[in-house]
Amino acid sequence: MNKNCGCPICNNRDCNCESLTNKNIEINTPVNVEPTVKVGKIRRECGKPQICHVRGCEFVIKQTICVEIPICYDIDVDIGDSYTDSE
Numbered sequence: 001m002n003k004n005c006g007c008p009i010c011n012n013r014d015c016n017c018e019s020l021t022n023k024n025i026e027i028n029t030p031v032n033v034e035p036t037v038k039v040g041k042i043r044r045e046c047g048k049p050q051i052c053h054v055r056g057c058e059f060v061i062k063q064t065i066c067v068e069i070p071i072c073y074d075i076d077v078d079i080g081d082s083y084t085d086s087e
Helices: none
Strands: 026-028 031-039 043-046 050-055 058-062 065-068 071-079 083-085
Touching: none
Parallel strands: none
Antiparallel strands: 026 083, 031 071, 043 065, 050 058
């Protein structure tokens, strides 16, 4: 195959100087992940209790309770230096 392949030996003239090289390289990058969870101040609010469904000696007490639990999720990521393993 004649083509201008830019080989320095051929001085950029038409020549048979085709070359193909393949090399597999694995790149490794260490990653350290540290999750954290923080629970804030828990708050609650209670509604007024009610007695309902009275039947003889049976009754039901009903009360609405609202509980608020703030949770903060965070993550620290530390990425190390990449390196290669040559074959």
